[in-house]
Amino acid sequence: MMRVYYRDSHGAVVLCDCTKKDTVAGAFRWKKDLDYKLRLDNGDPIPAILLANKSDLNNELSTAELHELAIQYGFSGAFKISAKTGDNVEEAMNFLIRQIVCAEREGLYVAPIFQRDHNIKRLESEEAIRHRRSLKDSFKNVCC
Numbered sequence: 001m002m003r004v005y006y007r008d009s010h011g012a013v014v015l016c017d018c019t020k021k022d023t024v025a026g027a028f029r030w031k032k033d034l035d036y037k038l039r040l041d042n043g044d045p046i047p048a049i050l051l052a053n054k055s056d057l058n059n060e061l062s063t064a065e066l067h068e069l070a071i072q073y074g075f076s077g078a079f080k081i082s083a084k085t086g087d088n089v090e091e092a093m094n095f096l097i098r099q100i101v102c103a104e105r106e107g108l109y110v111a112p113i114f115q116r117d118h119n120i121k122r123l124e125s126e127e128a129i130r131h132r133r134s135l136k137d138s139f140k141n142v143c144c
Contacts, residue, residue: 006034006037006038009034009038009046010046010047010100010103010104010109011046011047011048011049011096011097011099011100012031012034012046012047012048012049013048013049013051013092013096014027014030014031014034014048014049014050014051014075015027015050015051015052015053016050016051016052016053017052017053017054018052018053018054018055018059018060018061018066018080019054019057019058019059019060020060021060021061024052024061024069027050028069028073031048031050031073031074031075032073034046034048035074040103040108040109041107041108041109042108044108045074046103047076047096047099047100047103048074048075048076048096049075049076049077049078049079049092049095049096049099050066050069050070050073050075050077050078050079051078051079051080051081051092052066052078052079052080052081053081053082053083054082054083054084055080055081055082055087055088056082056084056085056087059080061080063080066078066080076095076096076099077092077095077096077099079091079092079095
């Protein structure tokens with residue numbers, strides 16, 4: 001993928017089919033490409049989770065195997081999910097959101113290059129800025 005495809009991403013979901021082990025290799029190629037093209041300010045990869053879909057069916061990938069592979073390839077977490085039943089989807093997304101909020105709180109997201117000239121113009125109203133800050137304050141006790 002081209003770097004522009006990932007631009008300004010704060011997190012990633014990489015999906016594979018746990019009934020077909022060959023799709024797992026494709027997920028790792030996506031992760032490798034993502035890590036090559038997009039990093040946090042401290043050099044670490046952006047938060048990314050590996051989701052193994054179709055957990056409601058007989059599958060070839062055990063939970064232990066999935067977690068081992070996720071660690072090996074540098075995913076923040078791994079979850080077996082079912083898009084059909086919704087099983088574990090919310091838990092996976094909440095995990096990723098917590099990872100993103102923690103990285104944001106630590107100031108690890110780099111401003112896009114076009115904004116680095118210190119001549120940034122705010123296009124939002126003061127009220128919108130206050131609202132955004134109040135939302136940010138409400139996340140202070142979520143993690144980290």
